[in-house]
Amino acid sequence: MKEKEKKELERLNKQAAFHVTAGYLGFAMVVLTIIYVVDEITSNMNAAMQPYILFELFNITSRDVNSLEYKNAINVVAPLQVASTFLLVVTPFYKALSDKYGRRIFLMINTVGMGLGMCVVMTAPNVPVYIIGMLCMLFFTPNDMQVLYIMETAPKEKRATYSFIAKGIALISVSLIGVFSKMFLDDGNPSSWRSVYLIPVIVALVVGVISYFLLKETPVFVEQRRKFLTMTEEEKKAKEEENKESSTSEEGGVFKAIKFIFTNKQLRWLFVAGFIFFATTFYTSYYATVLEGSMSTTDVSAVLVIYPLFNGILTILSGFFSDKLGRKRVCLLLGSVALIGLLVFVLACRLGWGSFVAGCAYGCSIGGLWSMSDTLILTMPAESSPSGMRSSVMGVMSVLIGAGSFIGQIIFIVCQNFVSMDVLFLIICVPFMALSLLILMTKVKETRDVDLEKVTADTFN
16 A cells, blocks of 8 residues: 555544534534535625626716616626636536545635635726636535535435525525625715625635534545555456446546446436426526516515525425435425426516515525425435545536526527516426426436445446
């Protein structure tokens, strides 16, 4: 055994002696939930602050979003935001490194990276620096290292419950952006938006750094890595030959993960179902336009306060249902809630049912939508992959499935010239969601209660 591997094994043996107690699990969940909160606030911050950022950086003294100056600013920033989606191609390579070097170090890097991205935006003196900060935020937020950490630390019968509780709390916490805005935003001070970033930046940097010292490496990773390192050279060679036949590996990697996804029946059908499903997510980018066209600004503001609460509550409940009903049946339930919520949202806007009904319906709709998304992109692929490939597969899956959103976007952009926007939501979403659920229910096997340490390439084939 090489000296480097020997030292790594000694370190892992010490960590293996640590047992996950109820006290540690509770403490770890608090830390991981705070990191989840940082993730969600980072994901939503730039969109919430965009008008104020553009007012200052483009020197728009009128502070009018309908002005020609503001539209020109959008024309500069929007194409760069769209182009930034190509960063998703890089993220699997970054995420795959945690299959070799461990989850803990990358949990810290990811959280600190989000904090640094927000810090760059907060202090940006001009548009190019702002774009750099925005790209940094967009690079680190999709990785969801805290989700993998929870899944590999929590008891197998409670994995989804813990994951969705943490996410639900994080989604509700997005309302903190509104709280910080009320605390710091000042129409008389064009730079006041920068102060809104201050608390999230501090929390991200502090929690990111101390998480490395407060949390242990995940038990699943420790066991998988120890098993690999204790093999003899002959056993490693035999394992390598076996891996070539099954398209898996003890040390992951992007290209190995891609090959594994398309040669593994379970993951292949999960990809197809998820790709089709993601064509329905486009409406989350245009709901505000429907609101603005159907109710007063005051009512729109009320909806923006109401919907995150219902989004978070439904997300928490979906975790309990996932562990009770199983992943497939909960997706059927969540998909139905997403469509029914969308229908009620459209009717509430069209028939004037008020801001509470519209906010409740939209919150439930996206709660069902994104909870089903997490199940298809994170939970089921993780439970269908060997430990050595898990992070790589999750990273690649997020990119491959996420590409499905372009289908819905293209159809929407073309058809919105001929069909009312809110009606178009239903016309596109109903068939795509139905087809996705049909494939999931008939082609994919249930993954609830699977032992992550015992999953192999043939477990679900």
